[in-house]
């Protein structure tokens with residue numbers, strides 16, 4: 001089979017499409033014929049070697065966590081699934097023609113593979129951070145970096161839970177945030193005053209790592225009401241950093257339910273052939289993805 005691999009840490013050009021042995025499903029796993037793989041910022045952070053101290057990775061290594069496809073091998077102990085089922089979930093080396101998943105759910109009717117591949121990690125993250133920041137029905141939540149993958153999911157889950165949202169994004173994404181039910185304003189010069197004009201803030205999420213934690217603390221009045229997933233300086237200010245994934249199967253089940261009820265849609269900004277994974281990474285790294293990017297074998 002063909003898969004995307006890298007043999008040294010570095011920029012997008014270390015990614016190459018190579019011939020590789022097919023992986024096989026171990027106990028508790030399934031193998032899928034991949035139809036689409038989600039591109040997450042963590043993919044290029046791993047490719048750059050950012051996690052080598054915390055979680056060393058042997059090279060050469062494959063790329064990708066999220067995928068959607070058709071089950072073609074079922075590991076020992078897995079029940080309730082058949083060859084040919086359409087699933088989306090999380091695994092390893094998903095930028096490939098075949099990949100092994102360790103967590104999955106059946107794809108809701110009507111969802112295509114490209115869109116499905118965008119959900120797993122972002123929905124897990126969105127559900128986790130909404131719970132950890134302590135956003136409750138009736139609260140107003142400020143979201144810095146609201147138009148990306150995680151932000152798109154946070155806004156829609158918040159709307160479903162009765163949490164009001166003020167989101168920041170670039171000028172081209174203001175209508176997008178409003179369509180997702182949020183009050184919107186742009187980041188950049190004067191943004192704190194623009195947020196104040198939209199209302200008072202109970203809790204805040206930093207999803208972009210744009211260096212705004214002091215302002216989020218100022219707006220909420222308490223560092224314990226702020227949570228970041230992208231700024232390692234958080235703890236210096238008393239702001240929690242959320243970095244450990246919660247239950248992916250639970251998140252996938254909730255995502256499938258929300259999608260089936262028409263309450264959650266994460267648009268695919270662009271699809272790339274597997275051979276153009278390096279371009280997909282470069283585009284993701286530019287930091288302005290609306291929704292998700294995906295690669296297609």
Ligand SMILES: NC(=O)c1ccc[n+]([C@@H]2O[C@H](COP(=O)([O-])OP(=O)(O)OC[C@H]3O[C@@H](n4cnc5c(N)ncnc54)[C@H](OP(=O)(O)O)[C@@H]3O)[C@@H](O)[C@H]2O)c1
Nearest residue numbers: 041145147148149150169170173187208210229242243288
């Ligand atoms: N710790 C964890 O568990 C965890 C989990 C998932 C993701 N992450 C991290 O969280 C971050 C977001 O992930 P993602 O998948 O949502 O990324 P993404 O899809 O690439 O979205 C990035 C978003 O950031 C916005 N943005 C860019 N510059 C900004 C600024 N100065 N102020 C506010 N927003 C700005 C962009 O909005 P515009 O396009 O409108 O400019 C874009 O929509 C990444 O750094 C990722 O590595 C961490």
